[in-house]
Amino acid sequence: MSTATAPNYELLQQEGLETSLLEISMGPHHPSTHGVFRMDVKLDGETVVELRPVFGYLHRNHEKLAENMTYLSSMPFTDRLDYFNSMTNNWAYALAAEKLIEVEVPERAEYLRVIMAELTRLVNHVTLVGFFINDLGALGTPLMYAFREREKILDLFEQASGARMMCNYFRFGGLRNDVPEGWLDRTRELVDRFPAFLDEYEQLLCENEIILSRTQGVGNLSRELAINAGITGPMLRASGVNYDLRKVDAYGIYDRFKFRVPYTDGDTGDCYDRFMIRMLEMRESVAILKQALADIPEGDIIGKVSKVFKPKPAEVYGRIEGPKGELGFYLIADGTTKPYRYRVRPPSLINLTVLRDMCLGGKIADAVIILGSIDIVLGEVDR
Amino acid sequence: MSILGGGIFKGMAVTLRNFVGSYFYKERLTTNDYEWRPDGALPQSIGDYPKEEGEQLSDTTTVNHYSRNFPMLLHDTGEPMDTIRCVACQICERECPPQCIYIEKSTEKIENADGKPQFYPAKFDIDVSVCMSCQICVEVCPFDAIVMNSQFELSTPDRFGGLLVRRDDLLKSNDYYHKIHPQEAAARDQKMADDKAAKVAKKKAAAEKAKAAAEAKAASAAEAKASEDKTEDAE
Numbered sequence: 094m095s096t097a098t099a100p101n102y103e104l105l106q107q108e109g110l111e112t113s114l115l116e117i118s119m120g121p122h123h124p125s126t127h128g129v130f131r132m133d134v135k136l137d138g139e140t141v142v143e144l145r146p147v148f149g150y151l152h153r154n155h156e157k158l159a160e161n162m163t164y165l166s167s168m169p170f171t172d173r174l175d176y177f178n179s180m181t182n183n184w185a186y187a188l189a190a191e192k193l194i195e196v197e198v199p200e201r202a203e204y205l206r207v208i209m210a211e212l213t214r215l216v217n218h219v220t221l222v223g224f225f226i227n228d229l230g231a232l233g234t235p236l237m238y239a240f241r242e243r244e245k246i247l248d249l250f251e252q253a254s255g256a257r258m259m260c261n262y263f264r265f266g267g268l269r270n271d272v273p274e275g276w277l278d279r280t281r282e283l284v285d286r287f288p289a290f291l292d293e294y295e296q297l298l299c300e301n302e303i304i305l306s307r308t309q310g311v312g313n314l315s316r317e318l319a320i321n322a323g324i325t326g327p328m329l330r331a332s333g334v335n336y337d338l339r340k341v342d343a344y345g346i347y348d349r350f351k352f353r354v355p356y357t358d359g360d361t362g363d364c365y366d367r368f369m370i371r372m373l374e375m376r377e378s379v380a381i382l383k384q385a386l387a388d389i390p391e392g393d394i395i396g397k398v399s400k401v402f403k404p405k406p407a408e409v410y411g412r413i414e415g416p417k418g419e420l421g422f423y424l425i426a427d428g429t430t431k432p433y434r435y436r437v438r439p440p441s442l443i444n445l446t447v448l449r450d451m452c453l454g455g456k457i458a459d460a461v462i463i464l465g466s467i468d469i470v471l472g473e474v475d476r
Numbered sequence: 477m478s479i480l481g482g483g484i485f486k487g488m489a490v491t492l493r494n495f496v497g498s499y500f501y502k503e504r505l506t507t508n509d510y511e512w513r514p515d516g517a518l519p520q521s522i523g524d525y526p527k528e529e530g531e532q533l534s535d536t537t538t539v540n541h542y543s544r545n546f547p548m549l550l551h552d553t554g555e556p557m558d559t560i561r562c563v564a565c566q567i568c569e570r571e572c573p574p575q576c577i578y579i580e581k582s583t584e585k586i587e588n589a590d591g592k593p594q595f596y597p598a599k600f601d602i603d604v605s606v607c608m609s610c611q612i613c614v615e616v617c618p619f620d621a622i623v624m625n626s627q628f629e630l631s632t633p634d635r636f637g638g639l640l641v642r643r644d645d646l647l648k649s650n651d652y653y654h655k656i657h658p659q660e661a662a663a664r665d666q667k668m669a670d671d672k673a674a675k676v677a678k679k680k681a682a683a684e685k686a687k688a689a690a691e692a693k694a695a696s697a698a699e700a701k702a703s704e705d706k707t708e709d710a711e
Binding site: 163166167168253256259269273297299301305 | 490503571611615
């Protein structure tokens with residue numbers, strides 16, 4: 094992997110003045126933005142010449158905990174990985190465990206899973222854009238509009254699962270309970286109204302000269318480095334790679350829906366591309382939601398699975414296209430009720446590894462924007 | 477982008493539209509309105525907080541059909557301890573992800589609602605400060621003895637003892653459960669009745685089978701004896 098080297102720099106020389114690099118510690122920040130994350134930055138004036146990300150403040154021993162409890166019991170803990178997207182976290186874990194026990198997921202459950210996952214993608218992208226603009230210095234307005242729309246979707250989650258964020262809604266072989274009466278109609282209404290909000294949001298942000306000048310040409314990520322570093326999700330597509338697990342793997346029933354995968358030509362791969370990819374992806378999510386809500390059949394919600402089971406010894410890997418990238422769960426079963434090994438492949442952590450390469454040579458103020466455009470949640474990075 | 481700053485003005489038009497619109501359209505408001513208070517007023521004094529049980533449950537902005545906040549133990553109609561469903565099997569204690577349930581099994585059996593002698597939890601404590609409202613205990617319980625309550629204001633001035641909820645405070649009647657989660661409670665009762673009927677039917681079938689087997693055995697024995705007698709006669 095080719096990583097960027099620190100640029101050559103010459104310190105300002107002036108007679109009678111001693112000059113040196115400035116070493117500062119940025120962060121740790123408050124959990125409600127990106128999480129508790131620190132960067133050790135070396136500066137020459139305002140230019141970043143060295144950057145070292147420091148994380149682990151939010152480590153909760155997720156993997157080892159899961160190895161000491163039954164398969165079902167660690168489902169609620171997956172909610173807490175990436176706390177914006179508990180539904181997709183649940184799905185990735187359920188997919189992995191379903192490979193172990195080989196259970197058929199009923200049709201209605203598959204449709205509801207897609208609906209929940211795409212609503213989650215809307216929640217994630219809309220808040221990400223809000224926080225990203227927040228990092229640019231626009232405190233409040235775009236973020237509050239984003240939160241207003243997010244709240245409507247979280248209300249739907251609450252009606253279906255009983256909790257706004259820690260949904261814990263997916264089960265091996267289906268879902269915990271059917272959605273309440275009238276839920277689908279309310280979702281249809283929301284989905285119909287969402288494009289109007291997106292129009293307004295685009296009008297608010299996409300032509301703003303300050304956003305354009307702050308994001309264009311900042312934090313370039315080449316296609317080559319993105320592939321080599323294992324970047325996935327919208328960040329990879331912003332660097333010009335057409336790769337989406339919903340198309341590649343077609344897990345669940347994604348092969349039944351018609352949708353496009355937005356990606357760039359890969360010339361720049363800058364913060365603006367990453368921002369716009371998310372705006373475009375929301376449109377596609379709305380398209381998937383419309384199709385799923387039109388076709389959803391009646392029927393059972395969960396297949397026949399016992400609550401505590403002993404799978405045959407096997408190794409499985411279940412992965413989905415989470416809103417942040419490829420989220421995978423790797424399980425080794427050893428014939429007991431607990432997994433022998435439980436490993437999470439977190440998209441946030443792996444996307445974060447190129448932070449240094451993108452920041453070097455840029456300005457210190459841009460480092461904050463680049464971090465915002467990666468879309469990390471420290472709950473998932475540190476686990 | 478013909479004029480410099482045109483995009484910014486365009487964005488400002490959006491904020492103006494939202495500002496004016498928020499006076500006329502509810503969906504443009506960024507805040508929640510408190511429908512459960514008569515005049516939509518926020519709590520005025522410390523005396524309003526925490527809210528009464530009934531007031532909490534009528535709060536439709538927070539409580540819905542699938543609301544889950546903290547577990548409660550169910551008992552059927554009658555004295556709580558005479559009709560408690562929990563038999564202290566300790567499955568929920570084992571499966572609880574954050575390990576916040578503490579159970580002590582009784583040493584002797586008492587009669588449950590069906591008049592069958594069963595063990596009961598001598599101690600059943602749940603730690604509010606650890607519980608994460610995940611509902612795994614409800615799902616693994618084979619006796620439908622533990623379900624989720626919708627009460628959400630569990631704050632207490634006592635940091636230690638007050639956060640550990642004891643068995644007697646956890647016990648709630650099935651009627652209360654019907655009041656807060658009508659559909660779920662009805663489905664659960666139906667399932668329990670079905671299970672019971674299936675059990676009875678199975679028992680009956682088993683008894684009949686045993687009877688039939690015994691009869692067949694007796695018949696074959698008699699036949700064998702008859703044939704033995706026959707052979708004896710022939711000799």
